[in-house]
Amino acid sequence: MSGENPVVLRSVWPSIGFDLVTLRLLTAAAEESSFAGAAARENISLSAVSRRITDLEARLGIALFNRHDRGVTLTAAGEALIEHLRDVFVRFERMVLDMEGFRKGARGRVRVHTHMSAASSTFPTTLADFLNRHPAIELELEEHVSLDIVHAVRIGTADIGLISGRVPTKDLEVLPWHEDELIGVVPCDHPLAQRDSVTLADMAREPFIVIQRDSALINLYREQLRILGITFRDRIHAASSASICKMVSAGLGVAILPSSSVNAQDPSLRIAAITLDESWSSWPLAICYQNRENLSMAARLFVDFLLAQPPVQPAVNRFARSRLADESGAATS
Structure with a gap:
């Protein structure tokens, strides 16, 4: 008082x-x-x-x-x-x-479990830069869904977790890291590919290609479809964003993914990435660990290095539309 x-x-x-x-x-x-x-x-x-x-x-x-x-x-x-x-x-x-x-220079082993979104885009370059600066530090990296990462950090089988900021973390320490954007991914010859933006309801008419069943992402838009009263049609559960994009390119369905994971894919894929016009399309990423005081020096260096990196700029990938125009022009010439 x-x-x-x-x-x-x-x-x-x-x-x-x-x-x-x-x-x-x-x-x-x-x-x-x-x-x-x-x-x-x-x-x-x-x-x-x-x-x-x-x-x-x-x-x-x-x-x-x-x-x-x-x-x-x-x-x-x-x-x-x-x-x-x-x-x-x-x-x-x-x-x-x-x-x-x-x-002597920092040394040690750091066990990092990362969410699919975190492991995409510029993250491999970030890892390489960190290891070049700290050659005596060994990073052990595994990809998991966010809920499994939180559990691994809590029981001590992972030192650091890179997770979706939407999952509950209970007693862990959590730091905001990056802000990504969710986007719609459709085959480049799909009617939705010509639109500037789409909603979840627009995409819900098609079968979805999705990540593992317990991921934070699939739980998010499953709940949003439930609110809309629309039945969720999940055709294929893939292991990575790369697999999802390849299946969308083959015309097997549509997907919703973080823009950074889509922009990291092979530009030859026949997909269109479109702005998702939804209030929940922001996709925060976070860093979690048990307690900073108990982190090794190597682990603290890695966390500080990640936080010092410039934010990943979400950008809708429109290469598919440009290629369609090029192909159309070539066909009529």
């Missing part, structure tokens, strides 16, 4: 006298179930281990170990302290690796 002084938390740990050597010996004793085992592992005398841990218990005013003839076991307080120390030492390890990275 206004007028009240903010609560200031006072650091109490300096008065207890925690030091890293003692905490490391404490962790070793807990893992070895023995002061002697901790002494051997840390290359220090048994008396020094016993003295340091006993002094710490005295400063805390609680016992951290139960002493037995055959070794030691943690008390409830000791178990609680060790649980905190696991996080502490993980952070120290990451700190040391980060400093080492600054000294």
